[in-house]
Amino acid sequence: MKFDTPATTNPIDRLKVVGKATDRIEGPLKTTGTAPYAYERHDAVADPAYGYIVGAGIAKGRIVSMDLAAARAAPGVIAIVTAANAGKLGKGKFNTAKLLGGPEVDHYHQAIALVVAGTFEQARAAAALVHVHYARTRGNFDLAAAKSSAQPPKAGGIGGKPDTAVGDFAGAFAQAPVSLDATYTTPVHSHAMMEPHASIASWNGDQLTIYTSNQMINWSKGDVAATLGIPAEKVRLISPYIGGGFGGKLFVRADAIMAALGAKAAGRPVKVTLQRPLMFNNTTHRPATIQRIRIGAGQDGRITAIGHEGWSGDLPGGGPETAVNQTRLLYAGPNRMTATRLAVLDLPEGNAMRAPGEAPGLMALEIAIDEMAEKLGMDPVRFRILNDTQVDPEQPSREFSQRQLVECLRLGAERFGWDKRVAKPGSVRDGRWLIGMGVAAGIRNNLLMKSAARVRLDSHGIVTVETDMTDIGTGTYTIIAQTAAETMGLPLDSVIVKLGDSSFPASAGSGGQWGANNSTAGVYAACMTLRDKVAQALGLNAADVDFADGQVRSGNRSIALGDAARSGELVAEDGIEYGDLDKTYQQSTFAGHFVEAAVDAATGEIRIRRMLAVCAAGRILNPKAARSQVIGAMTMGVGAALMEELAVDTRFGFFVNHDLAGYEVPVHADIPHQEVIFLDEEDPISSPMKAKGVGELGLCGVGAAVANAVYNATGVRVRDYPITLDKHLGRLPTLT
Amino acid sequence: MRFIINEHSIEADVDVRTSLLDLLRDHLGLTGTKKGCNQGACGACTVLVDGERINSCLALAVQYQDREILTIEGLGTIGDLHPLQAAFIEYDGFQCGYCTPGQICSAVAMIGEIRRGLPSALTEDLALEQIGFSEDEIRERMSGNLCRCGAYNGIIEAIRATYAEESAQEREAAA
Numbered sequence: 001m002k003f004d005t006p007a008t009t010n011p012i013d014r015l016k017v018v019g020k021a022t023d024r025i026e027g028p029l030k031t032t033g034t035a036p037y038a039y040e041r042h043d044a045v046a047d048p049a050y051g052y053i054v055g056a057g058i059a060k061g062r063i064v065s066m067d068l069a070a071a072r073a074a075p076g077v078i079a080i081v082t083a084a085n086a087g088k089l090g091k092g093k094f095n096t097a098k099l100l101g102g103p104e105v106d107h108y109h110q111a112i113a114l115v116v117a118g119t120f121e122q123a124r125a126a127a128a129l130v131h132v133h134y135a136r137t138r139g140n141f142d143l144a145a146a147k148s149s150a151q152p153p154k155a156g157g158i159g160g161k162p163d164t165a166v167g168d169f170a171g172a173f174a175q176a177p178v179s180l181d182a183t184y185t186t187p188v189h190s191h192a193m194m195e196p197h198a199s200i201a202s203w204n205g206d207q208l209t210i211y212t213s214n215q216m217i218n219w220s221k222g223d224v225a226a227t228l229g230i231p232a233e234k235v236r237l238i239s240p241y242i243g244g245g246f247g248g249k250l251f252v253r254a255d256a257i258m259a260a261l262g263a264k265a266a267g268r269p270v271k272v273t274l275q276r277p278l279m280f281n282n283t284t285h286r287p288a289t290i291q292r293i294r295i296g297a298g299q300d301g302r303i304t305a306i307g308h309e310g311w312s313g314d315l316p317g318g319g320p321e322t323a324v325n326q327t328r329l330l331y332a333g334p335n336r337m338t339a340t341r342l343a344v345l346d347l348p349e350g351n352a353m354r355a356p357g358e359a360p361g362l363m364a365l366e367i368a369i370d371e372m373a374e375k376l377g378m379d380p381v382r383f384r385i386l387n388d389t390q391v392d393p394e395q396p397s398r399e400f401s402q403r404q405l406v407e408c409l410r411l412g413a414e415r416f417g418w419d420k421r422v423a424k425p426g427s428v429r430d431g432r433w434l435i436g437m438g439v440a441a442g443i444r445n446n447l448l449m450k451s452a453a454r455v456r457l458d459s460h461g462i463v464t465v466e467t468d469m470t471d472i473g474t475g476t477y478t479i480i481a482q483t484a485a486e487t488m489g490l491p492l493d494s495v496i497v498k499l500g501d502s503s504f505p506a507s508a509g510s511g512g513q514w515g516a517n518n519s520t521a522g523v524y525a526a527c528m529t530l531r532d533k534v535a536q537a538l539g540l541n542a543a544d545v546d547f548a549d550g551q552v553r554s555g556n557r558s559i560a561l562g563d564a565a566r567s568g569e570l571v572a573e574d575g576i577e578y579g580d581l582d583k584t585y586q587q588s589t590f591a592g593h594f595v596e597a598a599v600d601a602a603t604g605e606i607r608i609r610r611m612l613a614v615c616a617a618g619r620i621l622n623p624k625a626a627r628s629q630v631i632g633a634m635t636m637g638v639g640a641a642l643m644e645e646l647a648v649d650t651r652f653g654f655f656v657n658h659d660l661a662g663y664e665v666p667v668h669a670d671i672p673h674q675e676v677i678f679l680d681e682e683d684p685i686s687s688p689m690k691a692k693g694v695g696e697l698g699l700c701g702v703g704a705a706v707a708n709a710v711y712n713a714t715g716v717r718v719r720d721y722p723i724t725l726d727k728h729l730g731r732l733p734t735l736t
Numbered sequence: 737m738r739f740i741i742n743e744h745s746i747e748a749d750v751d752v753r754t755s756l757l758d759l760l761r762d763h764l765g766l767t768g769t770k771k772g773c774n775q776g777a778c779g780a781c782t783v784l785v786d787g788e789r790i791n792s793c794l795a796l797a798v799q800y801q802d803r804e805i806l807t808i809e810g811l812g813t814i815g816d817l818h819p820l821q822a823a824f825i826e827y828d829g830f831q832c833g834y835c836t837p838g839q840i841c842s843a844v845a846m847i848g849e850i851r852r853g854l855p856s857a858l859t860e861d862l863a864l865e866q867i868g869f870s871e872d873e874i875r876e877r878m879s880g881n882l883c884r885c886g887a888y889n890g891i892i893e894a895i896r897a898t899y900a901e902e903s904a905q906e907r908e909a910a911a
């Protein structure tokens with residue numbers, strides 16, 4: 001199904017199932033511990049051997065020699081895979097560094113060997129006996145030091161252009177009666193999803209099956225094939241349950257490739273999980289950024305000039321953190337510029353983490369906006385509303401398909417009790433606590449990706465959906481079931497959903513908050529094709545058939561849906577593809593984030609007291625799961641604001657706090673009551689579902705809302721995340 | 737070695753280095769208990785031993801012979817959910833589900849700790865026999881169970897709802 005004109009009324013609009021707050025259909029499996037994750041497939045692979053990865057102990061250089069004798073002789077060892085015996089390997093399209101290093105080492109904890117043994121304990125013990133002699137070479141590990149050498153990255157892809165300019169930014173900024181020029185930094189973040197990367201690989205002749213934990217099955221199938229140098233048809237990936245991803249499982253990682261190589265070498269299936277302390281340096285991360293923001297405004301508060309420059313680093317051949325992009329769209333202003341610069345760093349591979357670009361970009365921009373509002377003596381909600389735009393500021397002929405940012409901010413302010421905020425920072429006390437409120441805007445674009453599905457109807461009227469789409473906790477199983485039920489006129493429990501298998505039609509996959517809208521649109525397309533087949537099988541005219549309550553109705557005839565499959569299952573396969581509606585319109589989602597923070601006047605300890613997000617993100621397919629997506633993202637935003645930072649050892653080039661004890665993420669006690677409001681919105685320009693995404697929007701702006709609340713509490717502006725108490729303790733208001 | 741798991745006596749012959757967690761997951765096929773870190777930092781591997789919660793990744797299986805071990809599989813089944821499992825579904829106390837068995841097992845033991853009057857860092861009056869069941873108390877006591885999906889609000893609501901219902905029923909039964 002080609003979607004190239006705005007949606008009109010369609011079967012989804014009945015909203016009998018779609019749009020209703022619905023319990024997750026896989027909830028009973030997950031709460032009883034019976035949903036099978038990648039490492040747990042005893043049902044599918046009997047008696048696998050265990051692989052344990054050895055990670056490089058240097059950041060850059062060469063392996064001079066590897067002494068495997070002791071490991072080989074250790075009890076239970078079946079095989080050891082290294083670059084020396086693995087055969088020629090390629091590199092996946094989505095990987096920057098090789099997944100098996102040696103003799104060159106590209107980054108710290110890059111996999112350099114896999115020890116395969118009969119048990120986990122044997123493999124782990126033998127791995128510790130691998131002795132490696134390295135020749136270390138100097139590398140660049142410090143973004144601040146490498147900043148002056150940064151270059152414009154190559155244009156294209158999701159990242160956009162390295163430089164943008166409209167009007168005369170420099171002139172307008174110089175003349176602005178009120179202006180700000182400030183620099184902000186965000187540190188390296190880790191996805192730190194709860195399920196470590198894991199795979200079980202099994203060869204049947206030249207046919208490879210990998211049970212794995214991966215967000216993008218179709219991309220990754222291609223990358224497994226490219227890495228191993230085998231045809232993609234020979235690779236099957238199976239990933240029905242995924243214990244979180246947040247971008248960290250968009251790509252093939254070492255667990256999958258090493259399990260495949262290990263299984264080949266051992267002549268039997270091999271399972272590999274990345275040990276937690278290896279994950280942080282072995283896999284990808286959100287790169288650190290340095291961001292300079294300049295804003296000029298008239299005394300009336302209207303922005304006349306806005307400029308955002310961002311620096312980040314990555315391995316050679318890698319990409320930038322695109323932290324400036326939201327600044328091209330969020331506020332009006334005739335004179336604008338952005339610049340993205342990329343330095344070469346020899347740290348582990350940087351790549352996408354939830355809301356790549358916008359998450360760190362808004363952490364900086366939305367503090368800058370707060371600072372500007374204060375300089376203007378204007379309420380920060382009002383300042384944002386005053387500078388709203390309904391068109392793409394770089395191309396005013398291009399409208400937003402929907403843009404309710406002002407409504408998000410107005411309603412949020414009202415619900416949060418924003419009128420009680422005292423503008424002068426450091427002026428509200430509650431016992432030992434300094435209290436503050438902060439606001440930030442959120443924007444995240446709606447990305448259109450083609451997505452396909454197969455649907456089967458049996459004689460009992462049960463519809464089974466098959467697509468390689470994944471559910472990473474986002475609620476995909478449920479919204480796909482809702483979509484199929486709505487389109488076929490069935491109750492929810494008449495739909496079975498099968499996901500995450502590369503033998504199913506290729507979907508959009510889970511990433512960039514594009515999963516929900518695109519994958520359900522693909523299922524809708526397949527169901528519409530199935531409806532035609534049903535009408536045909538029943539000898540009805542497809543144009544005037546109604547599907548409702550498990551019945552197919554035409555005129556005064558009413559036939560049970562299952563009857564259409566009486567002489568055999570009906571199968572339909574179709575997908576959604578898009579025209580250029582994302583070019584003619586700017587499609588984005590918006591949020592207003594509100595936070596109340598308390599800071600201990602004596603110790604500087606920061607506690608979050610309340611949080612509210614008001615979101616405008618198209619039709620909300622399942623408000624229950626969507627709310628969870630948003631509160632989960634708000635939680636990650638609290639982490640980014642207050643605690644998350646992979647500390648870089650700039651001498652040896654690795655992340656020091658590489659485990660869950662050292663990389664702090666929010667715990668129960670850090671997170672107060674969170675409220676989420678979804679504005680009524682349908683976006684007929686986005687897809688037949690009229691939906692967009694919320695999973696990343698929920699994170700966009702949260703960090704800055706926290707930072708602004710802390711500032712309002714203390715009067716101490718911290719521009720370097722995370723805002724740990726040492727950064728403001730010495731400057732807190734004197735105790736009275 | 738002999739283990740009592742979910743009220744069943746089970747014989748297993750494993751390496752003395754095998755953790756209780758790996759015994760469950762790799763040797764007995766009880767994969768409901770999760771491995772998030774294998775280092776005692778995340779709580780995904782929480783099981784109950786003689787009614788108390790432990791991180792099974794930090795426990796050697798050999799030391800837990802003949803103890804009463806309860807895992808998520810022993811708490812409820814798809815057809816017969818434990819009230820807390822049902823409440824997790826109702827309040828959407830999870831997303832990816834990977835921390836979920838650990839959260840649920842931890843919460844079951846935590847309720848026991850509160851009932852037995854064990855104080856937390858937040859409990860102000862250590863002499864109290866009946867410790868309150870405030871949201872802050874639960875948050876404090878559940879903080880060893882990480883949820884990167886950030887389902888904390890739903891988890892707390894599920895625990896509160898289950899506990900409130902249970903204590904209401906108990907009060908009724910007593911009256």
Ligand code: FES
Binds near residue numbers: 775777778792
């Ligand atoms: S797996 Fe045991 S605490 Fe993380």
Ligand code: FES
Binds near residue numbers: 829833836886
């Ligand atoms: S539900 Fe995913 S980590 Fe808690």
